Amino acid sequence: MCTRRKYGVRDGLGGSTLIEIKDLHKVYAFGEKQIEALKGVNLRVEKGEIYGVVGSSGAGKSSLIRCVNLLEKPTSGQIRVGGLDITSLKGAELRDARKRIGMIFQHFNLLSNKTVFHNVVVPLYLAGVGKKEAAQRVVDLLHLVNLDAKANAYPGQLSGGQKQRVAIARALATNPEVLLCDEATSALDPQTTDSILQLLKEINRTLGITILIITHEMNVVREICDRVAVMEDGQIIEEGTVVELFTMPRTETAKAFTKAVMGDSVPDDLLNRSHAGQLVKITFLGPHASDPILSTLSKRFPVYANVLHGHIAKIKDVPFGILVVELTGEKDNILAGIEFLNQQGMKTEVLQHG
Amino acid sequence: MDNHWAELGSMLLQSLTETATMVSISIVISALVGLPLGIILVITREGHIAENKWVHRLLGALINVLRSIPFIILMVAIVPVTKAIVGTTIGTKAAIVPLVFYAGPYIGRLVESSLMEVDKGVIEAFLAMGASPLQIIWRVLLPESIPSLILGITIATVGLIGASAMAGAIGGGGLGDLAIRYGYQQFETDVMVITVAVLVVLVQGIQTLGNLLASRLRHG
Numbered sequence: 006m007c008t009r010r011k012y013g014v015r016d017g018l019g020g021s022t023l024i025e026i027k028d029l030h031k032v033y034a035f036g037e038k039q040i041e042a043l044k045g046v047n048l049r050v051e052k053g054e055i056y057g058v059v060g061s062s063g064a065g066k067s068s069l070i071r072c073v074n075l076l077e078k079p080t081s082g083q084i085r086v087g088g089l090d091i092t093s094l095k096g097a098e099l100r101d102a103r104k105r106i107g108m109i110f111q112h113f114n115l116l117s118n119k120t121v122f123h124n125v126v127v128p129l130y131l132a133g134v135g136k137k138e139a140a141q142r143v144v145d146l147l148h149l150v151n152l153d154a155k156a157n158a159y160p161g162q163l164s165g166g167q168k169q170r171v172a173i174a175r176a177l178a179t180n181p182e183v184l185l186c187d188e189a190t191s192a193l194d195p196q197t198t199d200s201i202l203q204l205l206k207e208i209n210r211t212l213g214i215t216i217l218i219i220t221h222e223m224n225v226v227r228e229i230c231d232r233v234a235v236m237e238d239g240q241i242i243e244e245g246t247v248v249e250l251f252t253m254p255r256t257e258t259a260k261a262f263t264k265a266v267m268g269d270s271v272p273d274d275l276l277n278r279s280h281a282g283q284l285v286k287i288t289f290l291g292p293h294a295s296d297p298i299l300s301t302l303s304k305r306f307p308v309y310a311n312v313l314h315g316h317i318a319k320i321k322d323v324p325f326g327i328l329v330v331e332l333t334g335e336k337d338n339i340l341a342g343i344e345f346l347n348q349q350g351m352k353t354e355v356l357q358h359g
Numbered sequence: 360m361d362n363h364w365a366e367l368g369s370m371l372l373q374s375l376t377e378t379a380t381m382v383s384i385s386i387v388i389s390a391l392v393g394l395p396l397g398i399i400l401v402i403t404r405e406g407h408i409a410e411n412k413w414v415h416r417l418l419g420a421l422i423n424v425l426r427s428i429p430f431i432i433l434m435v436a437i438v439p440v441t442k443a444i445v446g447t448t449i450g451t452k453a454a455i456v457p458l459v460f461y462a463g464p465y466i467g468r469l470v471e472s473s474l475m476e477v478d479k480g481v482i483e484a485f486l487a488m489g490a491s492p493l494q495i496i497w498r499v500l501l502p503e504s505i506p507s508l509i510l511g512i513t514i515a516t517v518g519l520i521g522a523s524a525m526a527g528a529i530g531g532g533g534l535g536d537l538a539i540r541y542g543y544q545q546f547e548t549d550v551m552v553i554t555v556a557v558l559v560v561l562v563q564g565i566q567t568l569g570n571l572l573a574s575r576l577r578h579g
Contacts, residue, residue, distance in 0.1 A: 119578075
């Protein structure tokens with residue numbers, strides 16, 4: 006938890022739990038054959054955070070998110086949303102609970118024969134909101150998702166990104182506490198994905214809506230999530246803040262996922278060559294990423310630092326970077342220098358001793 | 360000669376009116392019967408919003424039985440039902456009852472196939488919004504399949520025009536009856552040709568109208 010505070014990633018508002026999943030199992034039966042999609046999943050999503058569940062297809066993440074509003078009925082286990090035990094609800098009670106949980110999908114799922122306006126107004130009608138009030142609310146919602154001019158267009162006339170914006174407006178119509186995103190950007194190109202992610206981030210920030218997002222795209226997690234769980238074979242195998250996941254992935258799956266997005270691997274030819282000094286990989290995180298750390302190092306210790314490779318990226322809004330440097334000088338000085346870097350909050354790893 | 364054409368004209372007009380009456384009343388009642396049948400067939404399917412294996416199977420079987428009876432036999436077989444409903448077993452009014460028994464289940468199947476085309480994802484989105492089964496029928500299933508439903512009703516209307524020709528056998532009158540009685544049985548070929556020509560125009564007109572309406576309402 007201390008990593009979160011340290012790197013300025015926002016804590017849950019007051020830290021109260023909004024979604025709590027306990028020992029969730031889901032078994033699908035195909036005749037004789039049984040497939041266990043969820044094998045005892047435990048998860049807590051705090052109020053106000055953006056929580057990501059990442060995993061390859063078939064890992065069970067889709068079953069997991071669909072259990073949260075009971076589109077999928079869990080075989081056993083418990084799900085609480087805002088203190089309410091969802092798994093015990095039926096009929097009208099379940100429908101009322103669902104009105105407090107918005108959801109968007111990979112394929113948008115809009116009414117194709119109805120206008121954008123109608124698509125967004127429907128949940129308001131379902132909730133019993135009067136025509137006039139509903140119409141005003143739709144205007145506000147379309148403004149929020151930046152589609153003011155498209156109220157009378159049909160979904161068929163919109164791009165994928167615009168369709169997802171309509172779906173987001175629709176999901177937000179009834180002021181839900183939670184927004185579930187089921188692979189919401191997987192059908193979109195990278196640029197559109199980015200604009201949808203910015204919108205989700207903005208919604209989270211301005212409206213305080215808690216977002217649970219499942220995805221197989223690690224860049225989605227990096228871009229907007231506060232915390233993340235890695236799923237594999239129906240179980241959560243790793244969980245933590247996004248910064249933790251990217252800087253210190255523990256499982257092989259998490260390492261493979263993060264590597265692909267961060268591009269933080271050190272080029273092979275650097276390692277294969279022999280160097281005069283010590284080859285050190287320095288990982289920067291948060292505010293330190295902008296400190297003139299190497300200059301300070303050289304000033305304080307009789308050590309030369311030669312940059313061989315570098316890369317800077319952002320994890321949510323926290324800068325994150327790596328540098329591979331060759332340190333030359335007296336061995337003791339180099340050791341002291343590395344110690345100094347560690348004291349400054351860098352993570353160091355000696356790749357090659359001189 | 361003039362007299363002959365005048366007589367033919369008035370006969371045609373009367374037959375056309377009879378056909379129009381039979382078909383229009385039958386199609387309205389059949390649609391009112393067929394629409395709920397089709398909706399129930401779809402929503403009781405496995406995994407749909409009101410899954411019910413037994414209702415689905417029973418209703419499906421009943422529709423299949425009705426649909427497998429040739430119309431000419433159906434007409435005779437349900438004479439007691441016709442008598443109970445309209446009080447008579449002959450005439451245009453009496454023909455409407457077997458026509459509904461014929462077209463109702465047919466429309467049921469057409470509606471079923473139209474509603475099956477509705478994207479499951481949209482239904483799911485509405486479930487997630489907290490919509491009730493009735494709201495899903497009214498807000499999703501029907502609006503999303505309107506163009507397809509209109510085409511289905513068009514097909515059923517054309518089918519009814521064909522079936523109504525046979526209703527002449529129980530004194531239902533209409534264009535088919537005219538063609539058979541004068542054209543076929545009395546060898547007045549010109550009557551038969553003209554009647555058939557009127558039927559062709561009628562069917563073409565209805566189909567064109569249906570297509571036009573469907574494409575106007577389709578936005579997907």
